[in-house]
Amino acid sequence: MSSSIPLHNAVRRRNLDQVQELVMSGADLGARDGKGQTPLMCAIASDCRLAADFIAKKMTFQDLNVVDNDGYNVFHMMAFFDCRWSQMMQDISDVCPTLFRQKDRAGQRPINIASVRSRYVYRILEQFEREQQKKQQQQYTTGIAENEEHPCNITITVVGHKGVGKSCFVRQLKKENIPEGGPGSTDTADVFVNYVGYNPNTGFRQQLNDDGEVETGRQRLKRLIDQHRKEQNIAVKPSADTSDRLPGQKEGSASPPTPPTVDASVLPARNKTDKEEVQQETVPQEQRRKQVSTSENTIQKKIPMEQKKVIQAVMRTKLDCDGAEEVKGYVTIYDFGGEKVFYNTHHCFMSSNMVFVLVFDVAMCLDPSRAEDGYERIEFWLRSIATYAIDRAAHGKGCPPIILVGSHLDLLSRNKEEQNRLFTSVLEKLYKKPELREIIETHVQEMFPIADLNDSTKHADVYQRVWTKIIEIAPLQSQWMKPVPARWVALEYELVRLKNSGMAMLTYAKLLGINKKLAVPLVEDDIREFLWKLKFFGSFLCFDLHSKRPFIILQPQWIINAFKSIITDPRFITELTIKQKLEWTAYEKSGVLPVTFIRQLWGRHEEFRFLEKAKYLYIALETLGLLSKPLSVDAEVNYFIVPSILQNADPKIICPVLDDPDTVKTVTLCLKFDNPFIPQAVWDKMIAACIHRFQRLEEPDLDGSKFIQRGFACLSVDCLWNMIINCCKDSMKVTMFKKDTDHSVPTGTGINLLNILKFLLQRILELNHQSHLGYRFYLHNDFRFAADDKMAKVEDLQQVQRLQCYGSNESRWIDRNDLYIWFINQNQKTQRTHMRQVDLTKALPDRKLSFKEIGRVSKYIGSTYQTFFAELDCPVALVEQEMEEHRHLSFRSRIAKIFVHYLRTKADTGFLAIADAMSRHRMDPSMLMDILDSNRNVMFIDETLPAEWLKKCLSGDDVLIIADHVDIKSYFNLFLELGVTPKTVDEFDVNYRNKKIRAKITALLEAFIKETNPRPTVNAILLAMQECDMDTQSLTAALKPA
Incomplete structure (x- = not known):
C-alpha cells in the first residue's frame, strides 16, 4: 500500500512528471486507497486528464476491473464526474469491454449514472454500447461462419440381460442413492441426455442442472468465437503512445465525442438490393463463408431481437481461465432394459459412436442350471456390438469400445481375491471361443468385477476408475473429434433451448423457421447434412430423413416412452381394463396391433400428449421398422404388424x-x-x-x-x-x-x-x-x-x-x-421382348403422357407398383421417396406423384413403354385406351341434371361448397384432371404447408376458377371428381339451387 499511495498523491497534485516516474518504476496501478479508488479513479475525480490518459494506457484488464468501496468502476466514475474523454473510454473498453455492463452496489450501470449526472457522457456510453453490440455481432457471425468444432462427447450405453444390475450400475455412475431392494427393472430404456459435462484433458466432471446444457452450449459457442479471434488476430490493441488531446488543447478541457473506430471490413461498399439479400441464402456454402462480413445496416436488418439476445449472452459468457474445470464435452447415458422384447428398440439407438458397458451376472454363469443361458447372453451382446465395428480405431484397438462389468460376485464370496478369481474363470471360458476371443481382444478395453452393485456406500474408488477408463477410451468412438461446422453448433444450441422449454418434437417447417432467424443460417442442404450427423450423437433423434419433411425428437425419453407403451414386456403393462387385457393377449399371439388399441394405450399417458403427435409417432415407428402397416390399394388399413411380436x-x-x-x-x-x-x-x-x-x-x-x-x-x-x-x-x-x-x-x-x-x-x-x-x-x-x-x-x-x-x-x-x-448376364446384350398386343400397339399413340393421362393411368397400377416402376427403370429410391413424402395422400395419388417425378427425368417414356411394363406384370394394357382424351366423355351423365345447369360457369361463391366435397387425400389427382400443372400444385403445397389442407384446396380452386379461360363449368368439376372416385351426388345436391 505504501508504494502505491505516492502515486495517488502525485495524481491529486497534478504532478505529471512524478506520475510518469512512479508508473515507470513499477507502481501498482490497481492499488486502492482508503476510498477503494485506483490512481486512475483519483485522476478522474481530480479532472486530471493527462495523468488519467497516461495511467489508463498502462493498466491491465485486472487493474481496470477494480471497483471502489461503492462498487464504482472507472466508467461509473467518469459518468459521475462528467468526464467527456471519449477516446480514453474507447481505449479502456477495448481492453475491458465488460465495464459497460458492470453494476455498482446500488445496481446501477455507468449509463444509469450518466443519465442523471451527464447527458454528454450518456450519449458517449450509449454510442459505445451500440458499437460494442455491433462489434460483438460481427465477431459472432464471423466466428460462427468461418470456424469448426471438434466434439468430444461420450455416449455410455449400458447393456446386458435382465436382472444383472444395469440400472444399479448407472445409478452408481451418477452417484445416486439406490433404494433398498434395488431400482427395479428398466422398461425398454432410460436415457439421460447430456447428463454430465466433462473435460477430456483433466477428467473434470460435473452434473448439469436444468440450465446446465444451455450454459455449456453458450460456452461452446464462446470458445469457438474466441478461438477464431485468436487465429485471425483480430483483437484490437490500443497504441501505447496515442494521445486523446487535440493540438493546442489544454489539460482538463472538454473535447467533442470522437466516433468509435469501426473495422473497415464491416463498412458497406454499396447498398444491396432486396433481391441480392434473398440470393445470399442460396449461394453455395463455400461461397457463403466468404460473404459473412456484412454492413451495419444488414446486421440490424437480418438479426432478429431474440437472436441478438443470444449473441449478447454468448459474448458475455465467462470461460474458465486455466481450463481445468472447463466443460468441453457431454456425457449421455443409455440404460437399456434387458428383456428380449426390447432388443429391436435397442437396435434403433445403437451405433459405433458409443462406449458400451456390458454388465453380466457372474453368479449366473457359474450356476450349472443357469450357466448356458448366462453365457449365451454375454455372447449375444458381444456379437451384437461387434456388428457396429466399422474400422480399426487408434492404437490397433477396435471401434466401438467395450467395458465388461461382472456383477453379483457378493453372492459367491465375500473375499475379494476369490471374487476376482471367479470373474476371471468366466472370462477364460469366453476366451475359448475363437470368435469371442477376437471380439474381446479387439473391442474390450477393460474388465471390472464389482460386488454389491446395489449398495451406494461401497466401491466409490472402483466407479471412479470406471469413469477414468471411459474417458480414456472415448476416442475409440467413431465420431470422436470429427469436425463439425460451428454454424451447426449454433443451430444445435437453439434445439437445446427449445428442449429445455419443454418441447418434445420439432417439425421440419419449424426448424427452417428457426434456422432462417439465425445470425448465420444454414443452406437447406447443410441442414439435412446436419440432421444426419445429429442422428449419430444420440442427444436428439431424427426421423423421416429420406423425405423432404424430416422431424426431430428433442427429448429421446419422450419417444421411448411412446414405444414402450405398445412394445414391451407384459409385466410392465398395468392398470388395463379387462377388455384391454384381452386385446393385449390377442396382440401378443398375433403380432397385429389395431390403431384403436394403440390410441387407447397412448391415451393412458395424457401427460405425454402422445395422441397429439400420433401421426409423427407412426412415422417414427414405421421408419425404424418397429411397426409396419400392410400395403393396401383401396381401403385404409386400420392395424399395424409388429414383426418382433x-x-x-x-x-x-x-x-x-x-x-x-x-x-x-x-x-x-x-x-x-x-x-x-x-x-x-x-x-x-x-x-x-x-x-x-x-x-x-x-x-x-x-x-x-x-x-x-x-x-x-x-x-x-x-x-x-x-x-x-x-x-x-x-x-x-x-x-x-x-x-x-x-x-x-x-x-x-x-x-x-x-x-x-x-x-x-x-x-x-x-x-x-x-x-x-x-x-x-x-x-x-x-x-x-x-x-x-x-x-x-x-x-x-x-x-x-x-x-x-x-x-x-x-x-x-x-x-x-x-x-x-x-442377375444380368453381362456377356449377353439385353433384348427385351415386347409383350404388348400388336393391335393395341397400333391404337396407342407413340408419345408421352399428359398430366391428365398420368393421373388416370395411376389408378390401374395397384399393388404391383414396385416391380412395375422397376420395369420402367425408375430408381427404387425415387419410388420410395415419393411414397414416403406423400403418405398423407391416397395410394393412387402417390402413384401419380411417382409418375410425374419419373417422367421429368425420363421424358422419352411414353404409352408404348408403359403398355409393355403392364403386360410384363400381367396387368391389362388395353385399359390405356380409356385414359386418352379422345375416348373420354365430355359431358357428365346424369339424367336428373339439366344440360344447361351443367354448362353453368363456376364462380367464387361455389368454391367453399366444392372444397368441402373434395376428398383431401385425392386432391392432387383432382387438380391434374382439371388441367392444373403439378408445378402449380407443388407451389400451393409449399405456401400452405403450415395451414389446414382444406384451406389449400380452397385456394387452389379459387386460382383455378379465376385463371381458367373460358371459365370452368359445373360439368368440368363433376367429370374430374367422377374420375377421382369422389362423391359427385352430394356435391350436385349442394350446388343445385333449392
Whole structure:
C-alpha cells in the first residue's frame, strides 16, 4: 500500500512528471486507497486528464476491473464526474469491454449514472454500447461462419440381460442413492441426455442442472468465437503512445465525442438490393463463408431481437481461465432394459459412436442350471456390438469400445481375491471361443468385477476408475473429434433451448423457421447434412430423413416412452381394463396391433400428449421398422404388424401351395452376410419393409395371416409372381413362385425384385448404423434352412457350368442359366421382348403422357407398383421417396406423384413403354385406351341434371361448397384432371404447408376458377371428381339451387 499511495498523491497534485516516474518504476496501478479508488479513479475525480490518459494506457484488464468501496468502476466514475474523454473510454473498453455492463452496489450501470449526472457522457456510453453490440455481432457471425468444432462427447450405453444390475450400475455412475431392494427393472430404456459435462484433458466432471446444457452450449459457442479471434488476430490493441488531446488543447478541457473506430471490413461498399439479400441464402456454402462480413445496416436488418439476445449472452459468457474445470464435452447415458422384447428398440439407438458397458451376472454363469443361458447372453451382446465395428480405431484397438462389468460376485464370496478369481474363470471360458476371443481382444478395453452393485456406500474408488477408463477410451468412438461446422453448433444450441422449454418434437417447417432467424443460417442442404450427423450423437433423434419433411425428437425419453407403451414386456403393462387385457393377449399371439388399441394405450399417458403427435409417432415407428402397416390399394388399413411380436416362423406353412402341380418355382436366392452374427432385429425390420410394400399372399382355403411370421413372409410380387422370404441368423432366402400352365421361368424374372430387396436392406442397415456390413449371394434348391445346407456361390457359378447343392430333403444341380434368373448376364446384350398386343400397339399413340393421362393411368397400377416402376427403370429410391413424402395422400395419388417425378427425368417414356411394363406384370394394357382424351366423355351423365345447369360457369361463391366435397387425400389427382400443372400444385403445397389442407384446396380452386379461360363449368368439376372416385351426388345436391 505504501508504494502505491505516492502515486495517488502525485495524481491529486497534478504532478505529471512524478506520475510518469512512479508508473515507470513499477507502481501498482490497481492499488486502492482508503476510498477503494485506483490512481486512475483519483485522476478522474481530480479532472486530471493527462495523468488519467497516461495511467489508463498502462493498466491491465485486472487493474481496470477494480471497483471502489461503492462498487464504482472507472466508467461509473467518469459518468459521475462528467468526464467527456471519449477516446480514453474507447481505449479502456477495448481492453475491458465488460465495464459497460458492470453494476455498482446500488445496481446501477455507468449509463444509469450518466443519465442523471451527464447527458454528454450518456450519449458517449450509449454510442459505445451500440458499437460494442455491433462489434460483438460481427465477431459472432464471423466466428460462427468461418470456424469448426471438434466434439468430444461420450455416449455410455449400458447393456446386458435382465436382472444383472444395469440400472444399479448407472445409478452408481451418477452417484445416486439406490433404494433398498434395488431400482427395479428398466422398461425398454432410460436415457439421460447430456447428463454430465466433462473435460477430456483433466477428467473434470460435473452434473448439469436444468440450465446446465444451455450454459455449456453458450460456452461452446464462446470458445469457438474466441478461438477464431485468436487465429485471425483480430483483437484490437490500443497504441501505447496515442494521445486523446487535440493540438493546442489544454489539460482538463472538454473535447467533442470522437466516433468509435469501426473495422473497415464491416463498412458497406454499396447498398444491396432486396433481391441480392434473398440470393445470399442460396449461394453455395463455400461461397457463403466468404460473404459473412456484412454492413451495419444488414446486421440490424437480418438479426432478429431474440437472436441478438443470444449473441449478447454468448459474448458475455465467462470461460474458465486455466481450463481445468472447463466443460468441453457431454456425457449421455443409455440404460437399456434387458428383456428380449426390447432388443429391436435397442437396435434403433445403437451405433459405433458409443462406449458400451456390458454388465453380466457372474453368479449366473457359474450356476450349472443357469450357466448356458448366462453365457449365451454375454455372447449375444458381444456379437451384437461387434456388428457396429466399422474400422480399426487408434492404437490397433477396435471401434466401438467395450467395458465388461461382472456383477453379483457378493453372492459367491465375500473375499475379494476369490471374487476376482471367479470373474476371471468366466472370462477364460469366453476366451475359448475363437470368435469371442477376437471380439474381446479387439473391442474390450477393460474388465471390472464389482460386488454389491446395489449398495451406494461401497466401491466409490472402483466407479471412479470406471469413469477414468471411459474417458480414456472415448476416442475409440467413431465420431470422436470429427469436425463439425460451428454454424451447426449454433443451430444445435437453439434445439437445446427449445428442449429445455419443454418441447418434445420439432417439425421440419419449424426448424427452417428457426434456422432462417439465425445470425448465420444454414443452406437447406447443410441442414439435412446436419440432421444426419445429429442422428449419430444420440442427444436428439431424427426421423423421416429420406423425405423432404424430416422431424426431430428433442427429448429421446419422450419417444421411448411412446414405444414402450405398445412394445414391451407384459409385466410392465398395468392398470388395463379387462377388455384391454384381452386385446393385449390377442396382440401378443398375433403380432397385429389395431390403431384403436394403440390410441387407447397412448391415451393412458395424457401427460405425454402422445395422441397429439400420433401421426409423427407412426412415422417414427414405421421408419425404424418397429411397426409396419400392410400395403393396401383401396381401403385404409386400420392395424399395424409388429414383426418382433409375430409367432416364430414355420416355413412348412407354404408347402401345400408349392406342392401343387401347377406351381412353378425359381431357384432360391440366398443373401448371406460375411459376419456370422446378424441381429434378429435386422430381419424383423426387413419383413416390416416388405409387408409394407408387397401385399400378403392370399390362397383359397388357407389362412393368409399365417403367411406372415417372424422372419418369414409369403407375399405377392405382381399379378403373376409371388415370393417367399425366409430369414435366419446371418442369411435371407428368397424364392419366387407362380401358378401357371406355362412352367417356364424367363431369364431376368427376379432381377427387379432383387434390386428392390437390396435397396430396402441397405436402407435398414444405413438407418441402424450398420451399412458397412457386407454380404454375398448364393443359389440353393430349398427355401428352408438346414444345418447341412450346401449352396452354390454366385461367383463360382460364373466360372463353371453347374454346381451341386443340397438342402433339407434333396440335392440338385444348379445350372449357370439359373444365375440369370436373378442377375444380368453381362456377356449377353439385353433384348427385351415386347409383350404388348400388336393391335393395341397400333391404337396407342407413340408419345408421352399428359398430366391428365398420368393421373388416370395411376389408378390401374395397384399393388404391383414396385416391380412395375422397376420395369420402367425408375430408381427404387425415387419410388420410395415419393411414397414416403406423400403418405398423407391416397395410394393412387402417390402413384401419380411417382409418375410425374419419373417422367421429368425420363421424358422419352411414353404409352408404348408403359403398355409393355403392364403386360410384363400381367396387368391389362388395353385399359390405356380409356385414359386418352379422345375416348373420354365430355359431358357428365346424369339424367336428373339439366344440360344447361351443367354448362353453368363456376364462380367464387361455389368454391367453399366444392372444397368441402373434395376428398383431401385425392386432391392432387383432382387438380391434374382439371388441367392444373403439378408445378402449380407443388407451389400451393409449399405456401400452405403450415395451414389446414382444406384451406389449400380452397385456394387452389379459387386460382383455378379465376385463371381458367373460358371459365370452368359445373360439368368440368363433376367429370374430374367422377374420375377421382369422389362423391359427385352430394356435391350436385349442394350446388343445385333449392
